[in-house]
Amino acid sequence: MTFPKNFLWGGATAANQIEGAYDVDGKGLSVTDITTAGSLNEPxxxxxxxxxxxxxTPAVPGAGLPEDAVGAIDPNSYYPNHVxxxxxxxxKEDIKMFSEMGFTTFRLSIAxxxxxxxxxEEKPNQAGLDFYxxxxxxxxxxxxxxIVTISHYEDPLYLSEKYNDWQDRKMIDMYVKYATVLFKEYKGLVKYWLTFNEINTALLLLNSFGNADADDAAYQHAYQKLHYQFVASARAVKIAHELHRH
Structure with a gap:
């Protein structure tokens, strides 16, 4: 048996795992930018x-910041994604090495x-568009x-705080506006889009860590988040199909 000629062979990354430059060229803070490193003994x-x-506060699945708290950078803490x-x-060097490894595809996400x-914002940040x-x-x-993921665990910190981590329907419109900009900007360059990375982890991580009961508010929070993300995903897919027909 052999792989078909058009088989996509490659690897996957996320913007917050590889890019660094967390405050460069107009980039705003995301929820991952205030998440420190952990260790065997420290969360x-x-x-x-x-x-x-x-x-x-421990970055436990389903838990957010305390009421009235504002995400901030601690100069004495280590944040792996900052660099x-x-x-x-x-x-350029990294993509060249991907090619030397035989990659025919590269799954990445956009911050x-x-x-x-x-x-x-009304208008997107041109420096960010130019980078991608x-x-x-x-x-x-x-x-x-x-292969491009639109949202990979790094919502804008401002939106996350304002709408309590997808607990407001207004997040749908924010996401759809963002996705539509990407579809239009990179038409002809990107053929494959993924709307959300591992969307089911909103529930899976709660189960895995055992930090909430079935009736707990954390589950209600997760189900509400998933509902709005499913709607946002469906709307984005519909727009992508319409734009790429022409």
Whole structure:
């Protein structure tokens, strides 16, 4: 048996895992930007300010920041994604190595806050749009087909705080606006889109960590989030199909 000629062979990443440059060229803060590193003995933490004081809370699935808290960077904490492998500045070398490894596809995600730093701006951040265009063009140079995830665990921090992590229907419109910009901007460069990464983890992680009962508010939060994300995904898919018919 052999793989078919058009088989897509490659690897997968997420923007928050590889890009670094978390505050470069107009990028806003995402929820992952306030998530520290963890270890065998220490959990990952979310860092925030409450009444002007820096605090932290374990980054437990289903749990968010305390009421009235505002996500903030702690200069004494280590945030792995702030630098990562600095793909933002080294994407050309990295994509070249992908080609040398025999990749015919590269699954990556777009950082929402590179395109809309807060999430509710009228116009997108041109520097962010230009960066991903360069990445996709570099992929095409090596005949690597990009598979692009629109949302991969890094909602804009501003929106997450304002709408309590997808607990408001207004998040749907914010997401759809963002996705529509991507579809139009990269038409002809990106053929394959994924709306949300592992959308089911909103529930799976709660079950895995055993930190909430079936009737707990955390489950209600997760189901509401999933409902709005499913609607947002369906609307984005419909728009993508309409745009790519022409």
């Amino acid at each position: 990952r933490y979310l860092t925030y300010k409450l009444n002007g004081k820096l605090e932290k 990562a492998i600095d793909f933002y500045h080294h994407y 929402w806050t590179r395109i809309f730093p807060k999430g509710d 265009r360069r990445v996709f063009e570099e992929c095409k140079k090596y005949d690597i087909e990009p």
